[in-house]
Amino acid sequence: MAASTPGNEEEEDDYLSMTFADTTTPAPPKETSLQRTARLKKEAAARSLPLSKAELEAQAQANLETGLATSIDSSNRGAQMLARMGFKGGGLGKTEGARTRPIELEVKGDRGGIGMDSEKKRKVREAAEEAGAGGGEKRAKVGVEEFRVRRAGEREERRAEGLVWGAMRVLEGLGEDEKEGEGDDVPTTTTGHGAKKRRLRGVNILYRPLVRQRLERERDRKMRYDLNNSLSTRNDNDDDEDESVFDKRVEELEDADPELEEFEALSFAEKLERITKELREKYRYCFWCKFRYPDAEMEGCPGLTEDEHG
């Protein structure tokens, strides 16, 4: 559900860039009644379980959004009182064009500057337009119900995305462990750094997006740092040893990576399936049990999918 399933702020940045990539795939088809029943059932089942922190957050967010989108209706006492006072809809007062809706309430979740959000939105929109026209008309008349369904769909999507990132991280972690165990000659301080120092192209495709994204962020950070440095003209040489590797890898960022593009084009569900499969086969790890089984039979694991894990 939550974009923040992986848990930290940094992830918020990425999923947006991912969304961008993802909009190139056609929007999921409208829910059929069967799917709806299935979803409701699933949701009901989920309700009976104690929720995780992330799920709670997502629920809070959903309730907030629903609350904000639901106007006070005519059954409300205040609405009735106002009607008795002669209110007939529209705005109040004597001037034309008085407002009819409360001011939008937006909680700023990050420190993005003015224009940052719309910059992101603009990119997404442009991508969507490229992907295919016709979406515009539909968007114009979205009913409340449709809105809710859409929100729910978006939440699902975000949750799936969060799961993909989480799974990638697990895979990477296991991969690094393995290497360390083998006595890999790459000096690793933390798993994260170890990954950074290998060439990007050599990274397992199933978690290459993760490494790539980390690298991009590192580059941005460095650019900002350089800018800062130019102010105070100080000379830190600590990072020099990393420089050459880093630069090469940054160059690599600019190159096309068809394999990665292909992978990115998959839907979240497909990606997740591939990653979990890899986890099972290579590491006997079940992403849903969150457990690494001692043998290939993986006895005790109810199955391959999340649903089977109840």
Place this chain on the structure above:
Amino acid sequence: MSLSYCQIDPVEALEGRATRITTAMAEGESKSRFKRQKVSDATDNDRANPYLSHMFEGNDAAGGHANGYGNGQTHDSAKGGMLASFKRHASTAKMAKVAEDGPNNPFKQGHQLSERYFGILKKRRDLPVHAQRQEFLDMFQKSQILVFVGETGSGKTTQIPQFVLYDDLPQLNGKMVACTQPRRVAAMSVAQRVAQELDVTLGEEVGYSIRFEDMTSQKTILKYMTDGMLLREAMNDHNLSRYSVIILDEAHERTLATDILMGLLKEVVVRRPDLKLIIMSATLDAQKFQKYFLNAPLLAVPGRTHPVEIFYTQEPERDYVEAALRTVLQIHATEPEGDILLFLTGEEEIEDAVRKINLEADEMIREADAGPLKVYPLYGTLPPMQQQRIFDPAPPPFKKGGRPGRKCIVSTNIAETSLTIDGIVYVVDPGFSKQKVYNPRIRVESLLVSPISKASAQQRAGRAGRTRPGKCFRLYTEDAFKKELIEQSYPEILRSNLASTVLELKKLGVDDLVHFDLMDPPAPETLMRALEELNYLACLDDEGELTRLGQLASEFPLDPALAVMLISSPEFYCSNEILSLTALLSVPQLFVRPASARKRADEMKELFAHQDGDHLTMLNVYHAFKSPAAQENQKQWCHDHFLSFRALQQADNVRLQLKRIMEREELELVSTPFEDRKYYENIRRALVAGFFMQVAKKDNKIYVTVKDNQNVLLHPSTVLGQESEWVIYNEFVLTSKNYIRTVTAVKPEWLLEIGENYYDLDTFSKGEVKTALMRVRDKVRKKQLIAGGR
């Protein structure tokens, strides 16, 4: 309290005059006492001699006050003094100038003007508004309503009311001139300043009136007051008949009270052709006021400003705080002399930024030979002494001829309009501020970080051009400025819960709420919610008419929920305690938690903690504060216990004022004996009487607000453990998480009993809350049946 406030007060301490004024005051007082003995005896002739104005003009030409004796003197002491020749609404700037030149005080019979007065007078005449005094008078005399635009520093707040005094002569009709201010502190400090300028005692001819403090007398002819106070006065006097001129100052701030006053006065001026109205604004969007007031004439006085060059970023910033810090350091490293003003949003962000800038600046000094940089925070809750520090001069260079030193002030938007710091040449504007928002759908009123408006951005930029040409660095693109920022900030009336406003409007005699002519009418849903709340509080009946309880509640300068709680508290045998609690809830935060001593502060708070919640804890604090041990040395005691002395003092004052109203309304002051085991329970029940609409229920791990179904967390500051199933809360705060703040545990039976109407379970939508309440209801019924059966 007022004194310490006045010194820090931004508003007219503007040009760092505050200290000068204080010394001048001491001097001036002794002088005037000395001179008073020379006052000539009073003769009462020529009171309305129309020829006299010429003589005054002549005197003026002859060279100021020293020579201005002769005939003039006999008139000085006449009734109306030097103003005897003035005809109402027919005076000129010249005449006023002569009268101002003395030597006798035109507004204080038989008193000569002091030297201090003349010292100030000279400076007053340098103010930009002075140049247009005649123009102002011409328009004022011709028109009933006037819109006046003058930027901060033009002198409008102090001078225009005085211009009006000389022309309107309110003393002749036993009327007053009122000048409203959005802030209490401004009302107090401006009144003090103007009393000095007119050489009268504060509280006599010039006074002020703010909530819980009335500093006026029979003699008062010019009254500074908060807009809220004028509104309260209008409740008992719908025509505001005590005033001949009403000046609404800082109208551009569009406070709730100013907006209501404008709507009201628009009607009053029709009923009272003798009433004059001046709307004063600091920004150039005055056309909106003009249009609203049926094309009233407009007079604009330019401020003293220099050009400001504006810079935008090329790309949107990923992190506006980081970008701001970078910009500040860059300015320090590369720009010529001049102080920096950085706008951020809140205390925490500001303190953090100050720390970081200090660290970086130290490094720049060590390694890049930068000049010294002093960084000061500035926000509303900062103690006065520290606020004052922003007026310290910038540090000198380390060595003669070295890189210049500068100061950097990191401020909330209080530095945007309400305060002026000289020497600012660089403004860094990330484009955000904390703004109050209210949403009636989920009933949340909260401060949120939001983008500022174009008008605010202009105002911020203008701060750079006070002393010389400056630069403003906007941390967003020009495109974003044009497309993303709204033109004007939303007025408060669109961002507030209107429950108390509706009560006020009813009391003000506004019957048709739907068509009341407001400049910016709020969303209908906001009004619906307010009506609903007042109806459940039994302040309005189903037709929207004031009930007796509503009448009574409107006597209290409190939120309706608080007022109702206070009024019903005698029924719960705890009105003394609820009175204290109401006062405590009306003042700023009691508990002090400095970053350097969090643990110690929390331990101290633990001393007062009551297991059932924060309200009772606050009450414990107050009782401890009133104990003999604490009273011995209040300040020290508060300091030792990490409590805000100012807040407690204020609470004491508020309590006293509320107590007077209670006595006047014959509400009983009673207490349950402390030994009684129902002592605290009664208080909690009384809380429910006011706050039954602000209840949350625990559901698994989380709390959910009743009816609105919002997930909330207990604010980390609460003393309440997680085990209470039902809680009432004082505030619903929205941040990245939703918090309820100041909470106390209650029993669901009380909700059903005391908030009976609201807890009509048929009106609840299906869910956990409803089910739980139904269980409770059945249990209660069963009990009653058993009891009845016996």
